[in-house]
Amino acid sequence: MGRTDSASRTIAAAPERVYTAFVNPDDLLAWLPPDGMTGHFEHFDAQPGGTYRLVLRYPSHAAHGKTSAEEDVVEARFVDLVPGSFVVQAIDFVSDDPAYSGTMTMTWSVTTEQDGTLVEIRAEDVPAGISADDHAAGLASSLDNLARLLER
Structure with a gap:
């Protein structure tokens, strides 16, 4: 069994809106x-059993990708989706x-809180090549981006 990494943040948005940001490709x-990274989907099908292929590009000066020096290519399958609750x-x-x-295995979940929605990201069986510090920073950065998107 591999390492588990997690991050969380409360976001001032309704759980349904946060969930939509989990399954809408533009969001x-x-x-x-x-x-610093950019991305594009080669395909995207958000339903149980559906898949997506995401190409993430690092800034040219970073050059430490998993697929090539400047790219991470991610192939994902939606295992479970419960609207307003979680995506696995x-x-x-x-x-x-x-x-x-x-x-x-990535689980993105939402829970209603007094001040908004608690968003939790849990990554299980993280590949050994992914530094715990880099992963923690990446998860936190993604949650910051989510807050900026939804709290406008």
Whole structure:
């Protein structure tokens, strides 16, 4: 069993709106790539059993991608979706490096709180090649982006 990483943040938005940001490809591209990165979907089908392929690009000066020096390619499958509650995905990185092999399970969940919605991200079986510090920073950055998107 691999490492589990997690992050959370309360966002001043309704749980239904946060959930929509989990399954709308335009919203995902606005919040999921950590600061400095950009992305695009090659395909996207948000339903149980549906898949997506996401290409994330690092800034050229960073050059530490999993698929190539400047890219991470992610192949994902939606395992479970409960509107207004959570999304579970099986994530695989396209990489020749065995340190990034294996399937990571990502759970994005929402819980109503007095001040908004608690958003929790849990990554289980994180590939060994992903630094815990870098992953923590990336998850926090994504949550910051989500807050900026939804709290306008």
